[in-house]
Amino acid sequence: AQKVTQAQTEISVVEKEDVTLDCVYETRDTTYYLFWYKQPPSGELVFLIRRNSFDEQNEISGRYSWNFQKSTSSFNFTITASQVVDSAVYFCALFNQAGTALIFGKGTTLSVSS
Amino acid sequence: DGGITQSPKYLFRKEGQNVTLSCEQNLNHDAMYWYRQDPGQGLRLIYYSQIVNDFQKGDIAEGYSVSREKKESFPLTVTSAQKNPTAFYLCASSIEGQDAYGYTFGSGTRLTVV
Numbered sequence: 252a253q254k255v256t257q258a259q260t261e262i263s264v265v266e267k268e269d270v271t272l273d274c275v276y277e278t279r280d281t282t283y284y285l286f287w288y289k290q291p292p293s294g295e296l297v298f299l300i301r302r303n304s305f306d307e308q309n310e311i312s313g314r315y316s317w318n319f320q321k322s323t324s325s326f327n328f329t330i331t332a333s334q335v336v337d338s339a340v341y342f343c344a345l346f347n348q349a350g351t352a353l354i355f356g357k358g359t360t361l362s363v364s365s
Numbered sequence: 366d367g368g369i370t371q372s373p374k375y376l377f378r379k380e381g382q383n384v385t386l387s388c389e390q391n392l393n394h395d396a397m398y399w400y401r402q403d404p405g406q407g408l409r410l411i412y413y414s415q416i417v418n419d420f421q422k423g424d425i426a427e428g429y430s431v432s433r434e435k436k437e438s439f440p441l442t443v444t445s446a447q448k449n450p451t452a453f454y455l456c457a458s459s460i461e462g463q464d465a466y467g468y469t470f471g472s473g474t475r476l477t478v479v
Binding site: 257260284286288293294295296297298301342344346351352353355356357358 | 398400405406407408409410413421423453455457467468469470471472473475
């Protein structure tokens, strides 16, 4: 079975706090791809990052960083020094070779207050 | 600029009526998808099409229909058989066979039954 779990439904932080969004996935495939998307209030999903199963290197892009650990089937997303503009719904998603489409988690709503 | 256009942004439907949501892309992508988003439910796949004149049911296809007569267009009809159609609908596209690179999303249509 393929599944993506985002256990945190809502997170509220104050500006400049660091925040980590958790993502746990399930798949039997050895080749798969993981994604994070951001959905601002406008509604459109914005691509943030893609990671394949053979690349466990962590990635940093500005204030964003991702920690991929196959041993725990997790692909967590950290925002450092959060800003109000980071307020959005964040989705983790999985694609494997046996699948037909991206499988999404239920999303985490992040609220950053000033 | 290339992208996906969904229209209308807001749509109101009376009970018992069919309505059609438009999705047009100029990215020359082969594959197109329809997802439904409900609060706390994440994104659930309704239908997808990997090539013109062919489409497949997703996880929640009941009460919906689609067509794919042109590469750039993938309209979704919400029929009267859909008992709870109020939701946010997102259309996406990808290069066929390359879902591993993720999707491009439209800005969505919010459908409300009145």
